[in-house]
Amino acid sequence: MGAKADKVMDVCLQAGEIMLTYGAETYRVEETIERMARAAGFTNVHCFSTTTGIFLSFEESKGHGDLMQMVRVDDRMQDLNKVAEVNQISREFTSGILTVQEAERRLDEISAAKIQYPIWLIHLAAGAAGGGFSYLFGGGLYDFIPAFFAAMISSFTLVKIEGYLRVRFASELAAAFFGSSAAIAFVMLGFGASIDQIIIGSLMPLVPGVPLTNAVRDLLSGDLLAGISRGVEALLTSLSIASGVALAVSIFL
Amino acid sequence: MDLLLEIIITFIAILGFGIILSVPRRVLFIGAGIGSWTWLALQTGLHLGINDVVSTVIASFTAATIAHYLAKKIHIPVTTLSIPGILPLVPGSRAYFTMLSFVEGEYLDGLEFGVETMLQAGGIAAGLVLALSLFSFGKGIGNRYETGS
Incomplete structure (x- = not known):
């Protein structure tokens, strides 16, 4: 398993977890994750998400290095601002503006941030x-x-x-x-x-x-x-x- | 004049809801604007003598259409606009009277209010679905129901 695949898996799942926790629709979570993983160059990307958990699997190259991981999402809150911000990050990541490290740093910031209004x-x-x-x-x-x-x-x-x-x-x-x-x-x-x-x-x-x-x-x-x-x-x-x-x-x- | 006051109050109330749901700052006022439009559409429908479920569908459809269009334009998840847009239609009053009738033992009244609540909620959903279909022509919704082409 390559270090890059490991990293991308973490970033994708973190993005999905934030979105699902703070009130995004399931289809948006799946689509965002699949796009990010594909943009990072992996094939056979599949994501399955319900209201309480996300599964993600992809291959490093055709037929090699199968990876699969899941996260369980326990909390469900309402903060549409965080959903919009993760959406923005995924868009920038997919179009190649952000690197994996930058995306991870910004996701950490979002996940630690307090709700935007006092x-x-x-x-x-x-x-x-x-x-x-x-x-x-x-x-x-x-x-x-x-x-x-x-x-x-x-x-x-x-x-x-x-x-x-x-x-x-x-x-x-x-x-x-x-x-x-x-x-x-x-x-x-x-x-x-x-x-x-x-x-x-x-x-x-x-x-x-x-x-x-x-x-x-x-x-x-x-x-x-x-x-x-x-x-x-x-x-x-x-x-x-x-x-x-x-x-x-x-x-x- | 009354309608103008109602629209201003809707704007304030939806602004409040936007803050509760933590809608991003840059679309907070747009969402409240869509909410005011929804109220105007609902009241216009009722004024023209259209029954209230149909008026709800029309109002919810127009609000969701505006929300989808603007969301595409300014690149933001559509829920941040469509939720404030449909909130003025929420059948809170009927839901409350359903509960009240059941508590007071007036089961028939309760059922009547309950059915009205469900119908209005269904009307909101129908409007959302119609608008969504309008914006997914050709692409399909998530490409999940394939027609075997």
């Missing part, structure tokens, strides 16, 4: 999204403010509880529960009128938009396994949000 801005953004949607779903203009704070509370709970528990569905349930409890409390204290719209607003930041869109895309491109598992992920998230709200509504209303 955390307080994310909470504020969750508030703006929640408040905006409470208005769009038929709430009054004055409901913007309680929905803003309720959505901020649910976003804050999600981040904090996920940090301690590291159980995704439990933290979504808790976030939905605290968000809608806050919404009910605001209305009971006299801030805001339409309680349903404020509760919906407080839940909007938790909506599984990325898995849902990716599920459609994966199913359509024939990645049935990945598509179904993403769809189930989105369904589970929706169910844990629904149970969180149901809990809050049946206790406090």
Whole structure:
């Protein structure tokens, strides 16, 4: 096994792992990896990826030096910026601008980088999204403010509880529960009128938009396994949000 | 006038969502713009008396088409634009009322809202699929379903 093949295998799998972890579609992961391996001069390149792992195999030259490796991807997060950056690196690598070493260095940087927006801005953004949607779903203009704070509370709970528990569905349930409890409390204290719209607003930041869109895309491109598992992920998230709200509504209303 | 206010609020809300999903800075505002367009398309459809599932399909289709076109043009993964584009269509309100009806024991209402939620989600998916097919004519999607040529 040549040293170059070893290196290229690592770089390809690292790129794939970052993309899959941070919310790229399966077809994009497979296509990116296959292109990079082909651009590095290997033949018989095959990549198979599901929502939780990537397999990659190629040959150093026709009929010689077969290589095969897999990585398991445990975390699934949402950071579309990292997906876009890895996409950019793969494009530059394929067209020969980047060498293998440079690509590896930049992938390391991306994988170590923090999320591009500061955390307080994310909470504020969750508030703006929640408040905006409470208005769009038929709430009054004055409901913007309680929905803003309720959505901020649910976003804050999600981040904090996920940090301690590291159980995704439990933290979504808790976030939905605290968000809608806050919404009910605001209305009971006299801030805001339409309680349903404020509760919906407080839940909007938790909506599984990325898995849902990716599920459609994966199913359509024939990645049935990945598509179904993403769809189930989105369904589970929706169910844990629904149970969180149901809990809050049946206790406090 | 109300529509203008709604569009501005959609823009702000989608901007917020873009930040939550960490959309790259250079396309954050474009995504919010596509989201506003989606809302405008949906409301125009409803205003013309088209039923809401069909309006959803139209809005989702146009948003996904714009997203695909711009993504090709500025070399960026299409999800960074299409997700903000379809978010205004998410049937959050109906999903909530489905849950509420079941909690209150109104199972028939719950089923009705549930079916509406599924239909609207299906409408979003249909729009995405149509736009994707439009941009994959000739190439096929991932070349997975070969026709034996």
